[in-house]
Amino acid sequence: DTAVSQTPKYLVTQMGNDKSIKCEQNLGHDTMYWYKQDSKKFLKIMFSYNNKELIINETVPNRFSPKSPDKAHLNLHINSLELGDSAVYFCASSQSGRLTDTQYFGPGTRLTVL
Amino acid sequence: GDSVTQMEGPVTLSEEACLTINCTYTATGYPSLFWYVQYPGEGLQLLLKATKADDKGSNKGFEATYRKETTSFHLEKGSVQVSDSAVYFCALMRGSTLGRLYFGRGTQLTVWP
Numbered sequence: 001d002t003a004v005s006q007t008p009k010y011l012v013t014q015m016g017n018d019k020s021i022k023c024e025q026n027l028g029h030d031t032m033y034w035y036k037q038d039s040k041k042f043l044k045i046m047f048s049y050n051n052k053e054l055i056i057n058e059t060v061p062n063r064f065s066p067k068s069p070d071k072a073h074l075n076l077h078i079n080s081l082e083l084g085d086s087a088v089y090f091c092a093s094s095q096s097g098r099l100t101d102t103q104y105f106g107p108g109t110r111l112t113v114l
Numbered sequence: 115g116d117s118v119t120q121m122e123g124p125v126t127l128s129e130e131a132c133l134t135i136n137c138t139y140t141a142t143g144y145p146s147l148f149w150y151v152q153y154p155g156e157g158l159q160l161l162l163k164a165t166k167a168d169d170k171g172s173n174k175g176f177e178a179t180y181r182k183e184t185t186s187f188h189l190e191k192g193s194v195q196v197s198d199s200a201v202y203f204c205a206l207m208r209g210s211t212l213g214r215l216y217f218g219r220g221t222q223l224t225v226w227p
Contacts, residue, residue, distance in 0.1 A: 044217070045214055045215060090157055092158075096213075097213025097214075
């Protein structure tokens with residue numbers, strides 16, 4: 001049983017398109033996150049939700065819009081894709097956002113914008 | 115602002131060699147510190163963590179001690195295996211920014227048989 005799953009695993013698309021990445025966790029956690037990993041492997045948080053409420057919203061272009069239909073799901077929708085959006089996107093979850101909580105990561109979605 | 119600095123890789127070792135990956139941090143207050151590992155083609159997994167000064171985290175033969183006086187959290191292993199080949203990330207989280215993990219840039223480790 002996969003704890004944090006993401007679909008799709010790979011996404012190749014043209015500039016200007018709109019795409020979505022889905023994330024689901026079956027751990028019963030209250031908090032979910034989206035991270036972006038660039039080509040040099042640098043990881044940076046984009047968003048976090050706690051009980052479907054947006055908690056963290058880093059300096060991310062408003063073309064990126066997270067949506068949490070319920071506690072177990074956090075989707076990422078990207079409008080008007082640009083070349084610079086090419087990266088690996090990781091979803092993660094934790095029990096809450098406490099200092100002692102472990103964040104569990106999904107396998108990642110590799111987005112390539114042509 | 116908060117930040118984590120890791121030694122640059124890649125690091126290449128022979129099996130059974132000793133490993134040290136340096137990590138220092140900048141943060142106000144008392145952050146929690148983490149090491150995550152990313153195996154090829156996979157997401158990140160927590161390797162170990164320490165939540166207060168002088169705590170030692172350990173797992174799978176890896177250890178790291180939270181040193182507040184030197185703001186460091188170096189990762190060590192006495193004898194590496196081929197299966198340890200991965201990218202290792204040091205990270206911190208502060209109490210006032212709950213949930214926000216700040217990552218270092220990662221260190222690629224390759225272990226040869």
